[in-house]
Structures are given as structure tokens and as C-alpha cells.
Amino acid sequence: MENTEQKVIYSMPRIGDKAPDFEAITTKGKIRFLDFAKDKWVVMFSHPADFTPVCTTEMSGFAVRKNEFDALNTELLGLSIDSIHAHLGWVNNVRNNMGVYFDFPIIADLDMHVSKLYGMLQPNESETAAVRAVFFIDPEKKIRLIMYYPLNVGRNMDEILRVLEALQISDKYKVAMPLDWKKGDKVIVPPPKTLAEMEERINDDSIEKIDFYLAKKELV
Template identity: 50%
Template sequence: MEHTNQELIQFPQLNKPAPNFKARTTHGQVELGDYKGKWLILFSHPADFTPVCTTEFIAFAKHFDKFKKEGAELLGLSIDSYYSHVAWVRNIKEKFGVEIQFPIIEDLSMNVAKAYGMIHPGAADTSAVRATFIIDPEGILRAMVYYPMTNGRSIPEFLRVLRALKTSDTNSVATPEGWQPGDDVIIPPPKDMQAVEERLINEKEAVDWYFCKKQI
């Protein structure tokens, strides 16, 4: 197989350990191990002092307390300097009246961005795309989403996914499209024919043997 001169892009894998990192941030040096025992929302943005990124950071900040309530920490990243991050955070507070409470990684070396597959040459060679990673308390990557440069993310969706993951872990269930806390969850399919028949007889909300919801 022929390879181009372009550097191969590495992508992390779901349900595998998240790539380790140690980096300088606006709140001091951090590493992945600092977040053990907590959920971590790691997200990248293309550049400081850009309008779409500013709207996203404001939204993350406005949902900061909700993420904290779920036992999750926020950690931003872009391939900008510490000084640029500080100036941007101060600008957001001055111009929009919003305080950015979470740290932002300085990644001038692009080491963290490359480890997490945030650099997409088709989009830009020197900017991280809008990538979001949800890492569980054991350091396992549980969800990841990539967005194009031109379009901002919906921050409530990441809060929803976090709550859904926690619900699935606690109750050994799946969640349907658009699930919100309080909605019915989906019971895993039966493992054998006997369980199939028992489900159809005993489960009131069994539409069919493979599709059954319940309240928790």
C-alpha cells in the first residue's frame, strides 16, 4: 500500500484507554491522571479570538455547574499559547460578562491534538477541529464527536450524552434516540429462546422480543 508524504492521523478508540497527556493550562499543569475518579469532557477549538469558538466557550461556561453536578470536569484545548488563552478568557469576561471557569490547554507542540486525532489536514494543517471527548472516571474513552470548522456544537447534547452514559453504566441498559433523564430506557435483547418467550409474556412494554422499554 502506498502512503503519501502526509503524516498519518491517529485516532483514539472508543472503550479503550484515552491517550495520556501532560500539558500546561490556564490553571497550571494538568495530566489525564488528575481526573481519575471523575468524568472528563475534553474539547478542542480551532483558535482563540474567533466568533464561533467564543459562542461555544460561553455555552460551556453557562453549563459548567450542570457538568459539575454530574461529576464531570471541563477541559478546553487549542493550538494557541498560554498567553493567548489568558487574553481571550479576559476578553470574554469583559465583552460578554461570562467567566470561563475551566482550564484551557496550551498545545503549541500539537502533541495532545495529534494524540486525540484533532488535526485533520483536510480542514486545516495547524488548527484543531471542533472535537469533543467524554472520558469516564477510569480513563476510558466513552464518546467522541467531531464538528467542522464552520459550525458550532450544541453543548446541551454533551450533557445529555454524559447523563445517558451514566444511566447505562448504573442500570445495564441502553437509551433511545433523544433520551432525557426520566424517559424510558431500553432493555438489552434476550440471550436465549427461553428468555425471549419469558419477555413476551412478562414484560408489558415489550413491542417485540428484541424491543422492550422500561422505566427506571
């Protein structure tokens, strides 16, 4: 008898791709991703396992600074290859022992579908635990930035918030951010694309010019 079962082909999503859609059970109920967080940014992040030390510090970091993500019109969405019962038990354990409440949805990805869909399962690191991935997804559900960390290195919450804010400010003002940029620093003005624009840039005294192709300005 012919086997008609279709095999799902997974490919690693890239910056600029439309975020793959999925349905999943979370600690806040069932979601369909493309309907999740309408008109908001999403920071989706995976952790290797519940009830583990590094993951507990990371998830606590997201929870403690959730108001900063709220202020940036951003929803948090966690994930690990654990059951919904493990998630709920861990959330309650951390709240009781550390006073931190994970007040954001965490996907129970037992079948590894979402982990594979987003390239969170990397066999040379682990075949059964998601690496520490972070996806920055804009309101149009386009992937704008991706971070990957191994199982044994925790993420930097300041950096996650910094790049989220950088992406949003870059979109709003059509500028770029230099090395080590943080909110309040000067931004880079896009370089000229024609001789006329180059001449205009050379004669523009309203911006800080290192050279005609590298110029900075303050955002008002």
C-alpha cells in the same frame, strides 16, 4: 552520523480505547492527564483558535452551564493550538466584555502534541487548527463517545449534556437509550440472549413490549 531521534507515531483514538496520557500547560497550571479529575468523568473539547467568534460562543456555552457538568461529576478540559498568554488574554477579554468566565482548564497546545494524539488535527480541514472535537472519558480513563465538528459549525450543548447523562445512566442501570432519549424517558431493556430469556420476556407484563427483542421500561 546516524539520526537516533525517534519519531512519534500518532493514531486516531477510538471508542473503547484508553485515553492517551499526556502532560500539558493549562490556564489552571500543569496537568498530567491520567492524574487529572480522579474518579470523575472528563469532557475534553478542542476549538480552532482563541479570539474567534464561533469558539467564543462555544466556550461561553461550556462556562455558563458548567454547574450542570459539575452535577454530573464531570470536569471540563478545553484545548486549542494557542499560547497560554493568548488563552489568558481571551479568558479575560470575554469576562470583561460578556460577563462570562471560563472557569475550567484550557490546554495551550502550541506543539500540537495533544491535538495529534487525539486526532484533533485533520489535514483536509486544517493543518494548523484543531477541529471541534469532543471526547467523553469515564473515570477509568476510557473513551466512551467522540464527536467531531468542522471549523465552521458550532456544537450543541444540549446534545453534549444529553449524551453524557445517557452514558452515565446506561452504566448505572445496564440499559440502552432509544432515539431522541432524554432524562425521564423510558429506556431500552437489553434483548434476550437465550430461548429461556425470550420466553421470560414474552410473559413479562412489567415492561412495555413492542416485540420480544424491543422492550422499554421506566427507571424508578
